[in-house]
Amino acid sequence: MVAGTIIRTEKAEPAESAGEKPTFLESEIPVVRGRYVLPEVNTNLIRHWVQSCNSQHDACRSPVLKTSRNQNIRLIDVQESRIISATLVEKYVALSYVWGPATKPSLTRETLSQCSYPGGLKDLMIPRTISDAIQLVKYIGKRHLWVDSMCIVQDDENDKKQQLTIMDSIYTNAEFVLVAAAGGDANAGLPGIGNTPRRISQRIEQIDEIEFMTAQAAVQEVLERSVWKSRGWTFQEVILSRRALVFTENLVYWSCQRNTRREDMVGKPFGVGLHSDETSSLWPLLHTRRTACRTSLYCGLARAFSGRQLKEEKDVIWAFIGILRLQTPGFREGFIWGLPYERLDATLLWSDSSGCRNVHWRNAYHSVSRKSSLYALSYPSWSWLSTNQPILFADECGGLIVSEVTWHEPLKFGDDSSAIYPKPISLKGVADRGEDKLNSSFLFGSTSEPHIMDYGFLHFTAQTAVLTLRWGEERSDSSDTSEEDGHKTDSDEIEDLENHWVPATIHTPNGKRIGMLDVPSVLFDKSSERYGEFVLLSSNAEKSSSEECKEVSAGIDCATINHVNGCTHIQSRNIMLIEFDGNIAYRRAIGRVGKEDWEDVETQIKTIVLG
Numbered sequence: 001m002v003a004g005t006i007i008r009t010e011k012a013e014p015a016e017s018a019g020e021k022p023t024f025l026e027s028e029i030p031v032v033r034g035r036y037v038l039p040e041v042n043t044n045l046i047r048h049w050v051q052s053c054n055s056q057h058d059a060c061r062s063p064v065l066k067t068s069r070n071q072n073i074r075l076i077d078v079q080e081s082r083i084i085s086a087t088l089v090e091k092y093v094a095l096s097y098v099w100g101p102a103t104k105p106s107l108t109r110e111t112l113s114q115c116s117y118p119g120g121l122k123d124l125m126i127p128r129t130i131s132d133a134i135q136l137v138k139y140i141g142k143r144h145l146w147v148d149s150m151c152i153v154q155d156d157e158n159d160k161k162q163q164l165t166i167m168d169s170i171y172t173n174a175e176f177v178l179v180a181a182a183g184g185d186a187n188a189g190l191p192g193i194g195n196t197p198r199r200i201s202q203r204i205e206q207i208d209e210i211e212f213m214t215a216q217a218a219v220q221e222v223l224e225r226s227v228w229k230s231r232g233w234t235f236q237e238v239i240l241s242r243r244a245l246v247f248t249e250n251l252v253y254w255s256c257q258r259n260t261r262r263e264d265m266v267g268k269p270f271g272v273g274l275h276s277d278e279t280s281s282l283w284p285l286l287h288t289r290r291t292a293c294r295t296s297l298y299c300g301l302a303r304a305f306s307g308r309q310l311k312e313e314k315d316v317i318w319a320f321i322g323i324l325r326l327q328t329p330g331f332r333e334g335f336i337w338g339l340p341y342e343r344l345d346a347t348l349l350w351s352d353s354s355g356c357r358n359v360h361w362r363n364a365y366h367s368v369s370r371k372s373s374l375y376a377l378s379y380p381s382w383s384w385l386s387t388n389q390p391i392l393f394a395d396e397c398g399g400l401i402v403s404e405v406t407w408h409e410p411l412k413f414g415d416d417s418s419a420i421y422p423k424p425i426s427l428k429g430v431a432d433r434g435e436d437k438l439n440s441s442f443l444f445g446s447t448s449e450p451h452i453m454d455y456g457f458l459h460f461t462a463q464t465a466v467l468t469l470r471w472g473e474e475r476s477d478s479s480d481t482s483e484e485d486g487h488k489t490d491s492d493e494i495e496d497l498e499n500h501w502v503p504a505t506i507h508t509p510n511g512k513r514i515g516m517l518d519v520p521s522v523l524f525d526k527s528s529e530r531y532g533e534f535v536l537l538s539s540n541a542e543k544s545s546s547e548e549c550k551e552v553s554a555g556i557d558c559a560t561i562n563h564v565n566g567c568t569h570i571q572s573r574n575i576m577l578i579e580f581d582g583n584i585a586y587r588r589a590i591g592r593v594g595k596e597d598w599e600d601v602e603t604q605i606k607t608i609v610l611g
Helices: 043-056 128-139 157-162 167-173 220-222 234-238 284-288 294-305 315-329 341-347 415-419 490-497 594-601
Strands: 007-008 073-075 082-085 093-096 144-146 176-180 202-206 209-214 244-247 250-257 260-262 350-352 365-370 373-377 391-393 402-403 455-470 501-505 512-518 528-541 551-552 561-562 568-583 584-594 604-610
Touching: 043 128, 043 244, 093 128, 093 167, 093 234, 093 512, 128 144, 128 176, 157 167, 167 234, 167 315, 176 234, 220 250, 234 315, 260 594, 284 341, 294 315, 294 341, 294 391, 315 365, 341 402, 455 512, 512 568, 512 594, 528 584, 568 594
Parallel strands: 093 144, 093 176, 176 244, 584 604
Antiparallel strands: 007 209, 073 082, 073 144, 202 209, 244 250, 250 260, 350 391, 365 373, 402 528, 455 501, 455 528, 455 604, 501 512, 512 584, 528 568, 551 561, 568 584
């Protein structure tokens, strides 16, 4: 539904007040009609949506992600105004909202005891969004609400770590997720609830005694413009939910597996649900999860998540871990630093797509507990988790990518074989609070399940070549001036760039230009030319079959052609610029060169450990 679309009102539907019940069930109306939107949200209408879904939709009763429900959590008892201990078996609503920079933690070790007594929350300074959520849950007849800032002890690292690891379970087991998409922080409130005002933008006109009104935009379109959509945690909070109740600046939407409802319409608006089309669904990618190529689905989800902002950058893995768990049936070998083992050839070919020329490596470490010791691991250069910018994959399906490397078992952190791993940074003071006793087994599944997340270095054998990199060759002749003319030289400009992406051309030893890629400016060290070592990762083939390269039927990947190394269908090569620090190589850039161009350079075979 496009914003501003004109629809006819339904005369049998009065302008319902916040305390009145809907005059009739929406399913009784064969066509879509407009409905008045009032300053106060009709909570009885919301109650009706929830009850209808519970009674009519079998699919909405089962969590999207199957998890253990005996995990210990805390909940807000909205009737007794206190924090209680519970498990995921309890019925509850989970809040998805934006903290904002000024929001202070509500639950601390100091306030935990007070908050546990009946009425203990009444003297607490609770942000408006949370207080409105408590009021709404009470209005619609529910008893329990989960909110991170009030159900996790914010100054207890042990409690935070334990709860962070089950955030996906918390949201997928909630009866529904309450999305607070209005405003930019936790004090924005839920428009139309309590004392939080909302802006009504509904125009009503009569033509020949027939009343018409304007409809608001579809939920997806509204969320695209929200601060909520830009936050990292909110991605899995809704994508793993069974149902979502979405509060925007001027309208409330209900989305489940089967239907989408909205305040300004009555009837069955298109019969679409939480995971349906691009305009009415919150997350259209999930709608195709049973039919899409597994690699394409993974890349689409990773791309949609990348670039989102996190208050604590070190939380990036936990904010995406539920998405990985959701995809484990398709990737039985599991994931290493967020990339699927079985499709490394395709998923290694990611690049920054933000258009920003600054280099944005994630300034954070991931803590891992091993053998009663706590380690902080830096994000590997080859994983897209290492950047906080939006990314793109060269080929999201990967069906025409032909591997050119021999993969060896990764050097996993914690194994005897990982002695080559650089010494991790210690987290001082954390062990004193008991975090070193955490069990990391939740990442690894059972013997019949894949590892959700491994940590380590990639290990492979491949062709490498030393080529020349030149910066500044793309600039026009008019910019090629001297210092005497008052202009800066190449070295001056590189020094001013600090660490920016700069376009560099790739040349063979005899000077032939064979490609171009963006590289961090710090690689040039005040010089516009340097040598660089490149690894041949894979080749790109055309979509043609032959006696040698046969087409294979579709399975968990798209129907594709089984190209063999050295076949005539190869068109180009995917290469990675690497830089060594001791015995460990690190990714610096990804590029592409022509098939013949790579064949013309002198190569050698190397076994590489990529960190």
